[in-house]
Amino acid sequence: MPEIDWRAPWFEAVAARGQAALAGRDWRHALSVQASAAALVSEQGQALRFVAQEALPVATAYEVFIAATGSVPTRPNLHDFFNALIWLTYPRGKAALNARQAGAIALDGVQATRGATRDAATLFDENAVLFACSDPSLGAALRAFDWHTLFVGRRADWGLACEVQPFGHALLEKLVAPYKSVTAHAWIVDVPPDYFLWHPAQRRTWLDARIAPALASAPLTTRDFAPLPVLGVPGWWPANEDPAFYRDTSVFRAGRRQKK
Structure with a gap:
């Protein structure tokens, strides 16, 4: 080890x-x-x-x-x-x-x-994070690749209206030696506002119970995930205190254009 x-x-x-x-x-x-x-x-x-x-x-x-x-x-x-x-x-x-x-x-x-x-299930198992949020606009910013809103404009809402909980074990393995481009597949979970008042262990127990039925039987595709460069999470990496950290478009990429 x-x-x-x-x-x-x-x-x-x-x-x-x-x-x-x-x-x-x-x-x-x-x-x-x-x-x-x-x-x-x-x-x-x-x-x-x-x-x-x-x-x-x-x-x-x-x-x-x-x-x-x-x-x-x-x-x-x-x-x-x-x-x-x-x-x-x-x-x-x-x-x-x-x-x-x-x-x-x-x-x-x-x-x-x-x-x-099975591709989606494997992706979840290996590389997912649970993006818990009580404000749908934060999940919308994540899906839209709106990094400035998510990480800079709404930075004060982290820990109060959204958070990330790692699930993928391959993701944790990579984070033993972290690098800027480590990117998780975020699964958005809507949570009640009181969620952020709970003890962290209680939050994870709640999340576990919430995601299990969907993982057991709901339709799953790789399109259900949103990419999330995890070192951009506020409080997770000292360098991201500087808004310039998020201007690296090789990591914080623009979203794919929607077909008309």
Whole structure:
């Protein structure tokens, strides 16, 4: 494992669990103990635990194995470490995504191309952030690539009317060594104004319950996401205190022109 700066704001949701797990000799076992203590289960009600990659039977799809057994094949690397931490943070959302993937495989088999729904589910699993907002105009600014409004003009509304919560484990892996162009796929979640008065753990529990039904059965396409350069989030990177930070059009790109 490389050194991880757990003080970084994007690790807030997973820092305590991650540090506790790494303090022991076997972080897979430590995270399995945490999952057991929280009574976490797969969509089929199987107790969640993190097992060695070798536990996955030959010719059995990863997603199908997790759904049926609750056992998540986990390699001893950073990518799978963050995957386990997201399972612990958003257990209902992860279980819903897993069940969606497993159901698609059961229906269509493992194919060379995943199809639109599985592509969107994979994108969510790997690289999503939840953009929680109580003001629809902020979500509209994000979708319109209106970076100046979102990050400069409405900067004071961050933490009061909108926030970002990371979900994708590959995204967290990239943020161990952050760079300006790291871009997430934002999933906009409408929240009540009182949401921003809640404790952060309560917010994530609420988000988990909110997104799970959609991930389980609602239509999913890659067009449901909005690109979000995460180092632009106010408070996440010192350089973005300067409005000039957002003038880098190689990162904060203009939106695609709509066809007439």
